[in-house]
Amino acid sequence: xxxxxxxxxxxxxxxxxGVDDDKKRGFFDQVxxxxxxxxxxxxxxxxxxxKLLADSKAGKNPYDGFTPSVPSGEVLTFGNDNFxxxxxxxxxxxxxxxxxxxxxxxGERLGYKGIKVALPRETTTGKCFxxxxxxxxxxxxxxSCKMVGDGCHTKIPFVIMTSDDTNALTIKxxxxxxxxxxxxxxxxxxxxxKVACLADNDARLALxxxxxxxxxxxxxxxxxVHSLLYSSGLLEQWKSEERKWVLFFQxxxxxxxxxxxxxxxxxxxxxxxVNSLAVPRKAKEAIGGITKLTHVDGRTMVINVEYxxxxxxxxxxxxxxxxxxxxxxxxxxxxxxxQLILELGPxxxxxxxxxxxxxxxxxxxxxxxxxxxxxxxxxxxxxxxxYPKTLPPSAKVGFTVMDTWLAYAPVKNxxxxxxxxxxxxxxxxxxxxxxxxxxxNSLILRxxxxxxxxxxxxxxxxxxxxxxxxxxxxxxxxxxFKDIKEKVRGNSSISQxxxxxxxxxxxxxxxxxxxxxxxxxxxxxxxxxxxxxxxxKGWTIQHVDYKDTSEKExxxxxxxxxxxxxxxxxxxxxxxxxxxxx
Ligand code: UGB
Numbered sequence: 001x002x003x004x005x006x007x008x009x010x011x012x013x014x015x016x017x018g019v020d021d022d023k024k025r026g027f028f029d030q031v032x033x034x035x036x037x038x039x040x041x042x043x044x045x046x047x048x049x050x051k052l053l054a055d056s057k058a059g060k061n062p063y064d065g066f067t068p069s070v071p072s073g074e075v076l077t078f079g080n081d082n083f084x085x086x087x088x089x090x091x092x093x094x095x096x097x098x099x100x101x102x103x104x105x106x107g108e109r110l111g112y113k114g115i116k117v118a119l120p121r122e123t124t125t126g127k128c129f130x131x132x133x134x135x136x137x138x139x140x141x142x143x144s145c146k147m148v149g150d151g152c153h154t155k156i157p158f159v160i161m162t163s164d165d166t167n168a169l170t171i172k173x174x175x176x177x178x179x180x181x182x183x184x185x186x187x188x189x190x191x192x193x194k195v196a197c198l199a200d201n202d203a204r205l206a207l208x209x210x211x212x213x214x215x216x217x218x219x220x221x222x223x224x225v226h227s228l229l230y231s232s233g234l235l236e237q238w239k240s241e242e243r244k245w246v247l248f249f250q251x252x253x254x255x256x257x258x259x260x261x262x263x264x265x266x267x268x269x270x271x272x273x274v275n276s277l278a279v280p281r282k283a284k285e286a287i288g289g290i291t292k293l294t295h296v297d298g299r300t301m302v303i304n305v306e307y308x309x310x311x312x313x314x315x316x317x318x319x320x321x322x323x324x325x326x327x328x329x330x331x332x333x334x335x336x337x338x339q340l341i342l343e344l345g346p347x348x349x350x351x352x353x354x355x356x357x358x359x360x361x362x363x364x365x366x367x368x369x370x371x372x373x374x375x376x377x378x379x380x381x382x383x384x385x386x387y388p389k390t391l392p393p394s395a396k397v398g399f400t401v402m403d404t405w406l407a408y409a410p411v412k413n414x415x416x417x418x419x420x421x422x423x424x425x426x427x428x429x430x431x432x433x434x435x436x437x438x439x440x441n442s443l444i445l446r447x448x449x450x451x452x453x454x455x456x457x458x459x460x461x462x463x464x465x466x467x468x469x470x471x472x473x474x475x476x477x478x479x480x481f482k483d484i485k486e487k488v489r490g491n492s493s494i495s496q497x498x499x500x501x502x503x504x505x506x507x508x509x510x511x512x513x514x515x516x517x518x519x520x521x522x523x524x525x526x527x528x529x530x531x532x533x534x535x536x537k538g539w540t541i542q543h544v545d546y547k548d549t550s551e552k553e554x555x556x557x558x559x560x561x562x563x564x565x566x567x568x569x570x571x572x573x574x575x576x577x578x579x580x581x582x
Pocket of ligand 1: 222304307
């Protein structure tokens with residue numbers, strides 16, 4: 001097979017039989033793996049590569065013939081009646097959903113040495129992203145079942161796509177934390193394989209520079225999730241369990257679950273086969289733009305145009321300013337946050353045709369303008385949000401736009417790169433990711449009727465951010481806005497220097513006046529009311545220099561830590577009614 005595809009060079013240096021036989025067997029083991037993990041096998045991979053490399057050499061634009069325009073979608077306003085009723089519809093549907101987290105990326109831009117899902121989402125509680133995601137799914141599961149009454153015992157499946165870079169650490173994180181309360185059988189790990197690197201325009205496979213019996217490999221991208229799900233048999237299993245929705249999400253967005261119930265509500269009420277979550281996008285921000293593309297032959301599609309392609313596409317189609325903000329101060333193209341909700345039935349039908357193969361691209365770095373040689377080997381890549389590209393025009397493809405403060409705060413950039421982000425654009429750093437949690441929770445409590453002090457502005461790791469009161473809660477306390485509103489009663493107020501941790505289900509703020517740090521832990525059967533003042537020295541925020549290696553990396557990348565001077569921590573371990581008042 002390899003010889004037919006003109007890959008003789010892979011064997012040219014092989015010594016006679018009997019020499020290095022184990023290494024030669026190892027080579028074929030790897031070939032077998034590369035062959036079985038790509039839809040259509042290595043022959044397809046090489047042929048696809050030849051075509052894409054020829055297109056790239058010829059300077060062919062993948063968007064040739066397409067004109068971009070601004071699409072229209074659902075725009076939600078947090079907390080209004082429509083939002084509340086969509087959240088209710090979404091929670092009801094959640095029992096029919098399955099969640100898929102793509103977590104195979106190395107996080108090169110962040111440069112963190114561990115896996116990103118193990119990073120604290122915020123350092124007031126120190127809970128990591130994965131714990132928050134699992135607790136959110138479990139809360140949805142419970143709330144959804146409650147809505148339909150007895151007889152509902154569904155366990156929402158949770159798939160994590162890992163790669164060789166993240167697999168072992170992800171499993172270790174789950175196992176050493178008892179799966180954060182989820183039943184281990186609910187969690188499925190699907191490991192993506194890397195793909196072969198390409199040495200030249202003829203798609204000759206590259207050998208590993210350190211091992212002549214090994215083909216060099218690199219990640220193929222998050223688009224692998226579709227073929228892995230297809231070949232795992234999970235989709236058919238979910239169909240037999242009458243599941244309806246598959247929700248895909250990324251590794252470090254601590255706000256995402258604020259948006260899931262209402263977005264799922266949109267999918268269910270609009271009957272969308274594909275629903276992408278989006279936020280207003282600043283021009284040149286490193287998130288794709290959701291765009292309507294109209295071909296000269298009349299075809300149209302609503303699809304993500306990746307951030308590095310939006311500007312050239314706009315310039316080539318009569319927009320001399322390219323990717324620019326409009327009068328609103330934002331790009332007119334909503335920003336894709338790569339949270340996709342797919343309707344399972346049509347998804348399976350499509351995958352039966354494609355086997356999960358996703359439109360690919362190649363991005364070689366050429367040595368010069370003749371485009372005959374590469375600076376280093378390249379490979380084909382694919383993105384999960386390109387799934388709709390193969391859908392027929394009859395498919396219902398939509399998107400849902402939410403406020404950034406509510407729905408999107410990824411942790412992607414290291415402090416140095418974040419500090420260079422143009423003023424006004426989001427940093428997407430560990431610093432901004434954590435501060436965004438406090439901001440969102442403060443704004444949500446404000447909307448629920450509490451008085452939350454204004455933020456102060458401070459600078460950490462050379463990034464200027466708003467510092468709001470450090471308010472966090474467990475998903476079982478506040479899954480939807482309606483839940484939260486029911487638990488914020490009377491005239492509660494929280495000062496700027498305060499921290500509040502709510503860890504329990506039935507905790508009510510009934511005129512709590514917090515000026516300091518309050519941590520509440522309560523079992524589900526306990527009903528706890530807080531009234532009157534809680535005052536203490538609280539936790540102060542200390543600046544930490546990114547380069548100060550005496551601090552842990554998790555702390556250094558955010559540029560601050562808390563000094564826990566004084567706090568009130570209360571634990572309710574017994575069922576019944578309790579109240580804490582001054
Ligand atoms: N990932 C994998 O699981 N496997 C891989 O091989 C690669 C990545 P990045 P990217 O919302 O902020 C995406 O690197 O690709 C996982 C969208 O394409 O963080 O630059 C990885 O673990 C873009 O349109 O992002 O940009 C992580 O969970 C925009 O939406 C996820 O894939 C942007 O994200 C994303 O990987 C965004």
